[in-house]
Structures are given as structure tokens and as C-alpha cells.
Amino acid sequence: MMKNPLFLPLFFLSLIIGIKAIPIQESFSSKSNNTTSTDSLQITTLKNTIQTYVKNAEYDSVINYSKKLLQLSKKLSDSSLMATSNFYLGYYLQVQFKSDEAFTYYNEAFKIDIRLEDYEAAADMLNAMANIQKGLGDYIGSQITAVEGLKYLEGITNYRTESALYHIISVCFKELGDNKDALLWNDKAIQMAHEHPEDISKSTLVIFQTTRANILVKYEKYQEAITLYATLLEAVDQNNEKEKARILDNLAFTYWLSGERNSNNEDDFLKALELRLKINDLSGLTSSYIHLTQYYLEFDKVKSLEYAEKAYHITMTKNNPISTLEALDYIIRLKNELGKNATSEALAYSQIRNGLEKSNQMIRRIYATTKYDNDQLSKDVLLLKTTTAEKEKQNILYLSSFIVVLMGFSLLFIILKRRHRLEKIRESYKTETRISKKVHDELANDVYQLMIQLEASKNNHDLLDSMEKIYLRTRDISKENNGVHTDHRYSEELTTMLGSYTPSHAKIYIQDLDDIPWQKIDKEKKIALYRVLQELMTNMKKHSEASLVALTFKKTGKSILISYTDNGKGATIDDKKYGNGLHNVENRIAAIQGSFTFNSQLGEGFKAEIKFPN
CATH class of the missing domain: 1.20.5 (Single alpha-helices involved in coiled-coils or other helix-helix interfaces)
Structure with a gap:
């Protein structure tokens, strides 16, 4: 088994991408309606205790009290608190390199989130689970889980988790040898980080860019990778010794792979190692030791074996089976070449390989069962929605x-x-x-x-x-109440009536009478208008002494509008001469759903407006 350690999953670096970074004190909330004051006090006490142990990095105690909080949440049937408790158990078990157990708790949190329809939290859990699968070398399973996480984010704005899932898919493609798709998904992650710096930290962007350089190395595009590493080294915060050491180590290793072996290679390897020893970066130390193992492999096998054994001891401490197998592979090879007994290492290799396979099988089974349950739940929900619909x-x-x-x-x-x-x-x-x-x-x-x-x-x-x-007078009464022709003769008859009521000393002007579509207007409305105008002309003839009368006809939208004006002596509103006649006019217009308004003052003539629907 020969695997380039540069491409090993950056376990803890991956952990910080997309994982919920919620302070303990703010993360736990009880939503049970049955919570008593005693229960609330107990919850608060447990939260404070967990917070204290987290600050002191006493993770065994954190896990112990998180389990107590989980038991209390089950007792209270508080689903929200159960989901959060399971998440923190998964997170701190993962910090302790207990990936199998961590995956189980993440999965429980995921199932609860789905039932609570908290799909954003569900995607966070799938991100954490995909990271574990990637760390165990199950790259296909990790990709499937990550893609599932993206589905839950559809319609949800969460750039942090979405970019983290892109990153996981990219790394998995790289490890599976599909460098083209690896770059494609890496570009998605980098672009999102550039577009949303308020959601994705600068350190996370550096991780995405470092992954890009790693992919270029696997493409054997060493010069592009070296240029990118050098750019990152210049841009990195010099106080960030962990990141600085990682970039420096990768840059030195890429120079060495490219064939440009010079005196600076060894110095850069050892400088990166020194920085990692200083800050006790276990993941970084593993990478440095493996790189030094490979560097000395051809010309100083004793020193190469020394670094391989150091890498092996750290990976056992971390419970990182992929890196452990990598280190053992070099130890067995070097011991054989140096004539040393490698039986114990070979046995350990076999046991770890079998254990890794069992872990992957268990994780696949857990997630497969969960996915089946969720699919069944989705079907039930769909059936319920269909029935409801x-x-x-x-x-x-x-x-x-x-x-x-x-x-x-x-x-x-x-x-x-x-x-x-x-x-x-x-x-x-x-x-x-x-x-x-x-x-x-x-x-x-x-x-x-x-x-x-x-x-x-x-x-x-x-x-x-x-x-x-x-x-x-009787003849006039008869004339005023005789029949009205409402057919095609209506316009002509109306004109005749208006003319006949105009005194000899007065003139009448009629405008746009023929523009009205009289044939489309109801018979009753035409008769009502005829009588109303007849009433106005009668009042004018008897009382106004007008010398000029003007009538304007107009169609406005769905209404007919007639304006009447004379220059007579006018009258006050309560004038008895006009009272009964105007009252009759109002009644007739109201009967056809129309309106009648007028304005008159002594000495200022008489104005009226008639409006009714056509």
C-alpha cells in the first residue's frame, strides 16, 4: 500500500468547516411544555457543568454530562434538546477520535432534525457524517452523504454548510482519482467563499485553496501547485503557526515531488515539523512525519523508519485508521529492507484493516437504515399531504x-x-x-x-x-305625457322635443347627441331621460327667462353623461318654482340607477348634470 500522505484527509481542518460552532451556553434550549422549574434548574446546571469542562478540554467529562443531558431530554420528551445533545455527543466523541460512536450520535441528531423538519440542521449533521466517512476512507459513501446534505439545503441559504459539502465532494473525487471533477467541486467551494466572506471565514477559504493545490499536485501540475502554495504562504497570518506550518510542509513536499531537490527541502520540512511540535498539532505532525519518511526513504532508510514509527504512534493515539495503515505500510517495507522483524506490525496492519472495514460496514448500515426510515417517513408525509390535499x-x-x-x-x-x-x-x-x-x-x-x-x-x-x-293647458298635459319612440327615431324625437320647448326668444345648442349609441341603451332609460330633459325644458320655459340653452351629450366608460346649462335668472335651491319639477327629475333618474346634480344661484343661470349607466 503506497499512498501519498499529502492527500490524506485533513481531519480536524475538515471538522471546522460547516460544523455548528455554537457556544455551549447558547446551544441548549428546552421546548417541552412539561418542563417544571426543577427540570429547568437541572438543565441549567448540566449546561453550566458541560461548559466548564469544555473550557478545560476535559472531553471525557463533557461526554459524560452530555449523556446525562440527553437522558433528561428523553425524559422530558424535548425533541429539540435531544437533537442538540446528540450533536454535541457526536462532536466531542469525534474530537476524541471515536468516529464510530460519533457517527451514531450525529445520525440520531439527524433523524430528530428530519422529524422536526429542521432541514438546515439535518444538512449540518450530514456534513459531519460525511466527514467521518471521508476520514475512514469510504469516499463513495462520503460523497453520497454529502450530496444528500445538499438536497436538504435546497431553498435554504446556508453558504457555510453548502460550501463545506462542496469541499467534501471535491476531496473524495481527488482521493478516487477523478481530478477533473475534484477541481470542478473545489471551484464551487472557492467561488462561494469569495462571494460570501461574511458567512465563510478566511481560514476556511485557505483550506479550500490548499485542497486545490493538492489536486494540482495529483494532476502532476507541480509548478501551478507551487505557485499557489507560495501565494498562500505569503498571505497567511504569520501568527497562525498551524496554517503556516501546513502550507510550508506541503510546499516543501511539492518541490521534492517535482524533482527540484535542493538544500532548502530538508530545512523547510524540519521547520514545519518544529512549528507543529511547538503547538502540539497532532494531525500536522502525522503529515510531517510521513513526508520526512518519504523524503529519507531512498538515501537514509534508518531515519526514514524512525519518522514512520513516530507517525505510527501518533496515528494510534488519534485512532486514525487510514493514517495508521499508511505509517505501517512504510514500517513493514523499511523493516524488511533493513532485515528487521515486522511480524507485529504486519499483524497490527491486518487487525486495523479489518477493523476499518467493520467500521465502514457498520456506518453504511446505520445510514442505510436511517435513509430507509426517512424515505418511509417521507412517503408517509407525502401520503398525509396527498390525503389532506x-x-x-x-x-x-x-x-x-x-x-x-x-x-x-x-x-x-x-x-x-x-x-x-x-x-x-x-x-x-x-x-x-x-x-x-x-x-x-x-x-x-x-x-x-x-x-x-x-x-x-x-x-x-x-x-x-x-x-x-x-x-x-290640458293639451300641454297631454303633450307632456304622450308616448315616446325609443327605436331608431329616438334621437330625432328627442331633438324635436327640445326644440319645441325652446321659447321663440331663446336659442338652444345641442352637442354630440348623435354620438351616443342609443340602440344599445335600455328603453326605460331612454324614456326616463326624455322625461327628465322635458322637465328641465319646461322649468326653463316657465321660469328662467333664458335666452340661451346648451346641452352636451357624452359617453364616459360605462356611463352616459348629459350636461345642461342655461343663462336664465336662476333660483335658490328652495325656490318653489323649481322644487316639484326637480324632485320629479331626481326620482326618475334614481329609478334607472343614475344621478342628478345641479347648481343654481339667483342671477347666475342654471346648471345640471345627469349621469346613468348605459
């Missing part, structure tokens, strides 16, 4: 039917009411016409006969004059 559809159908029936009845009521109103108007017009005919045929004729008799007797000329006036 069917019920809602039925309710909407019932409601729509009710509304249609109600609208039908309302429309019928409106039609009947309108018909009743029109019938009343028609009846009123028939009555007026009948009265007119009766006045003309009976009363006027009787008065006329009486006048003939009085004229024949040649008695009382004054009485004869009075009778003639009565006759003329």
Missing part, C-alpha cells in the same frame, strides 16, 4: 359549489329585482300615457265642446278666454 380539494369543491349556488341565487334576485323595477317604470309610463290620452280624448274634448257652445251663444267673452286657457 384531497380533503382540501373536496372542501374547495363544496365551497365552490355553495358559492356558485349563492351567486346564482344572488344573480336571480338581482334580475328579478331589476325586472320588477323596470316593470314599475313601464307601468308608470303606461299610466302617464293613459292619463295623457284620457286628458286629451275626454277632458280636452269636453272643454273644447263647451267653448264652442259658449262662442255660439256669444255670451261672456272673459269666460271664453278662460276656457281657452284651460284647453291649452
Whole structure:
């Protein structure tokens, strides 16, 4: 087994990408409705205790009290607290290199998040789980988990977790030898980090860029990788010794791989090692020791074996099986070349390999079961939503039917009411016409006969004059209430009526009368307008002494607008001369759903506006 350690998963560096960085004191919250004051006090005490142990890096105690908090959350049936407790158990078990257990707790938190429909938290858990799978060398499984995490982020803005999942997919493609796709996904992560610096830290961007350099090395594009490493080394915060050591070590290793072996190579390797020893960076030390193992492999096998054994001891401490197998591979090879017994190392290699496979199988089984449960839950939710949708559809159908029936009845009521109103108007017009005919045929004729008799007797000329006036008045009443032609003759008849009521000393101007589509207007409305204008002309003729009358007809939208103006002497609103006539006008216009407004002052003429729907 020969594997370039430069490409080993950066375990703890990956941990900080996308993992919830929530302070302990703020992270736990109880949402149980059954929480008593005693329970709340117990929760607060546990949180404070956990916080204290976290500050002191006493992770065994952190895990112990986190388990107590998890038990309490189960007792209280507080799902939110259960999810958070499981997350922290997973996180601090992972810090202690107990990946199998960590994965189990992350998975439990993930299942709870799904049931709470907290998909953002679910994606965070999948990110942590994918990191573990990557660290155990299950690159295909890690990619599947990461892609699943991206699905849960659809429609959610969480650039930190999304970019972290891109990074995992990129690293897995690199380890599987698909460098083209590795660069593609790495570009996505870097671009997102550039576009959203407020969500993705500068140190995280450096990790993405370092991964890019690693991919270029695997492409054997050494000069591009060296240029990128050198740029990163210049840009890195000099106080960040961990990052500085990592870039320096990778740069030295890439120079060595490129064949540019010079005296600076060894110095740079040892300088990076010194920095890592100073800050006790175990992951970094593993990388330095493996690099030095490879560097001395061809010309100083004793020293190479020494560094391989140092790497092995650290990887055992970290419980990092992939790095452990890497170190053992070099130890077995070097011992064989140096004539030393490597039986114990070979046995350890076999045991660790089997243990790693068991871990991967267990993790695959855990996640596969969870995914099946979640798929089943999704189906149940979908079925519930479908059933609910069917019920809602039925309710909407019932409601729509009710509304249609109600609208039908309302429309019928409106039609009947309108018909009743029109019938009343028609009846009123028939009555007026009948009265007119009766006045003309009976009363006027009787008065006329009486006048003939009085004229024949040649008695009382004054009485004869009075009778003639009565006759003329009855004839006028008949004229005012006779029938109105509402067909194609309406416009002409209206013009004739307006002209006949205009005194000989006055002039009348009629504008745009023929522009109105009279054929589309109801018969009742045309009769009402005829009578209204007749009433206005009658009042003008009797009372205004006007010398000029103007009428303007206009169609505005769905209404007909008629403006009337004369230059007569006008009247006050309460003038008795106008009172009854205007009252009649208002009643007629109201009957056809129209409006009548007027304005008149003594000496200022009379203005009116008639408006009704066409």
C-alpha cells in the first residue's frame, strides 16, 4: 500500500468547516411544555457543568454530562434538546477520535432534525457524517452523504454548510482519482467563499485553496501547485503557526515531488515539523512525519523508519485508521529492507484493516437504515399531504359549489329585482300615457265642446278666454305625457322635443347627441331621460327667462353623461318654482340607477348634470 500522505484527509481542518460552532451556553434550549422549574434548574446546571469542562478540554467529562443531558431530554420528551445533545455527543466523541460512536450520535441528531423538519440542521449533521466517512476512507459513501446534505439545503441559504459539502465532494473525487471533477467541486467551494466572506471565514477559504493545490499536485501540475502554495504562504497570518506550518510542509513536499531537490527541502520540512511540535498539532505532525519518511526513504532508510514509527504512534493515539495503515505500510517495507522483524506490525496492519472495514460496514448500515426510515417517513408525509390535499380539494369543491349556488341565487334576485323595477317604470309610463290620452280624448274634448257652445251663444267673452286657457293647458298635459319612440327615431324625437320647448326668444345648442349609441341603451332609460330633459325644458320655459340653452351629450366608460346649462335668472335651491319639477327629475333618474346634480344661484343661470349607466 503506497499512498501519498499529502492527500490524506485533513481531519480536524475538515471538522471546522460547516460544523455548528455554537457556544455551549447558547446551544441548549428546552421546548417541552412539561418542563417544571426543577427540570429547568437541572438543565441549567448540566449546561453550566458541560461548559466548564469544555473550557478545560476535559472531553471525557463533557461526554459524560452530555449523556446525562440527553437522558433528561428523553425524559422530558424535548425533541429539540435531544437533537442538540446528540450533536454535541457526536462532536466531542469525534474530537476524541471515536468516529464510530460519533457517527451514531450525529445520525440520531439527524433523524430528530428530519422529524422536526429542521432541514438546515439535518444538512449540518450530514456534513459531519460525511466527514467521518471521508476520514475512514469510504469516499463513495462520503460523497453520497454529502450530496444528500445538499438536497436538504435546497431553498435554504446556508453558504457555510453548502460550501463545506462542496469541499467534501471535491476531496473524495481527488482521493478516487477523478481530478477533473475534484477541481470542478473545489471551484464551487472557492467561488462561494469569495462571494460570501461574511458567512465563510478566511481560514476556511485557505483550506479550500490548499485542497486545490493538492489536486494540482495529483494532476502532476507541480509548478501551478507551487505557485499557489507560495501565494498562500505569503498571505497567511504569520501568527497562525498551524496554517503556516501546513502550507510550508506541503510546499516543501511539492518541490521534492517535482524533482527540484535542493538544500532548502530538508530545512523547510524540519521547520514545519518544529512549528507543529511547538503547538502540539497532532494531525500536522502525522503529515510531517510521513513526508520526512518519504523524503529519507531512498538515501537514509534508518531515519526514514524512525519518522514512520513516530507517525505510527501518533496515528494510534488519534485512532486514525487510514493514517495508521499508511505509517505501517512504510514500517513493514523499511523493516524488511533493513532485515528487521515486522511480524507485529504486519499483524497490527491486518487487525486495523479489518477493523476499518467493520467500521465502514457498520456506518453504511446505520445510514442505510436511517435513509430507509426517512424515505418511509417521507412517503408517509407525502401520503398525509396527498390525503389532506384531497380533503382540501373536496372542501374547495363544496365551497365552490355553495358559492356558485349563492351567486346564482344572488344573480336571480338581482334580475328579478331589476325586472320588477323596470316593470314599475313601464307601468308608470303606461299610466302617464293613459292619463295623457284620457286628458286629451275626454277632458280636452269636453272643454273644447263647451267653448264652442259658449262662442255660439256669444255670451261672456272673459269666460271664453278662460276656457281657452284651460284647453291649452290640458293639451300641454297631454303633450307632456304622450308616448315616446325609443327605436331608431329616438334621437330625432328627442331633438324635436327640445326644440319645441325652446321659447321663440331663446336659442338652444345641442352637442354630440348623435354620438351616443342609443340602440344599445335600455328603453326605460331612454324614456326616463326624455322625461327628465322635458322637465328641465319646461322649468326653463316657465321660469328662467333664458335666452340661451346648451346641452352636451357624452359617453364616459360605462356611463352616459348629459350636461345642461342655461343663462336664465336662476333660483335658490328652495325656490318653489323649481322644487316639484326637480324632485320629479331626481326620482326618475334614481329609478334607472343614475344621478342628478345641479347648481343654481339667483342671477347666475342654471346648471345640471345627469349621469346613468348605459
